[in-house]
Amino acid sequence: GKPIVAIVGRPNVGKSTLFNKISGKRIAIVEDRPGVTRDRIYIETEWLSHQFHLIDTGGIEPKSKEIIPAQMKRQAELAIETADVIIFLLDGREGLTANDREIASMLRKSGKPLLLVLNKVDNRESSPFYYDFFELGLGEPVEISSAMGLNIGNLLDEMVALF
Ligand code: GDP
Ligand code: MG
Numbered sequence: 001g002k003p004i005v006a007i008v009g010r011p012n013v014g015k016s017t018l019f020n021k022i023s024g025k026r027i028a029i030v031e032d033r034p035g036v037t038r039d040r041i042y043i044e045t046e047w048l049s050h051q052f053h054l055i056d057t058g059g060i061e062p063k064s065k066e067i068i069p070a071q072m073k074r075q076a077e078l079a080i081e082t083a084d085v086i087i088f089l090l091d092g093r094e095g096l097t098a099n100d101r102e103i104a105s106m107l108r109k110s111g112k113p114l115l116l117v118l119n120k121v122d123n124r125e126s127s128p129f130y131y132d133f134f135e136l137g138l139g140e141p142v143e144i145s146s147a148m149g150l151n152i153g154n155l156l157d158e159m160v161a162l163f
Contacts, residue, residue, distance in 0.1 A: 092118030092127030
């Protein structure tokens, strides 16, 4: 069947914004305020005639400062079990956090093909934390802005290369 791509990352890194940008529709819920959104969100789409399924694994997640580790683990497990390719999304403006490291360690153990992606790089300059992300041992980060639509084509090129 068509490859399954899952977007994984701690709350607020921009998973739903990226999902909407790639799908070209406003399906996932982008939420600034504390609250709960729908369960995992799923679409069938394509890039340059490569068809694939895309999952926003953060369908339900609280937008508070308090991140529930069990919820993050569940997301990562979901991605590891079901996805052929994982987009591991991080916040290029905030830099690496303990929660990022925790998700990274699960993904690293799984050996699933993945792209390390720094979101919220809204201008032409690299993230000030760019080199810190290499310590995750997950390869070279791809820098994007989901909100501004920057470098998304490059990300999708790298993604379909992993199919
Ligand atoms: P999620 O919790 O990972 O699904 O994150 P959301 O997609 O809900 O986005 C969380 C917040 O980050 C929202 O306020 C978005 O508008 C904002 N955001 C998402 N992508 C970008 C981006 O590329 N640049 C900036 N500056 N903000 C972004
Ligand atoms: Mg979301």
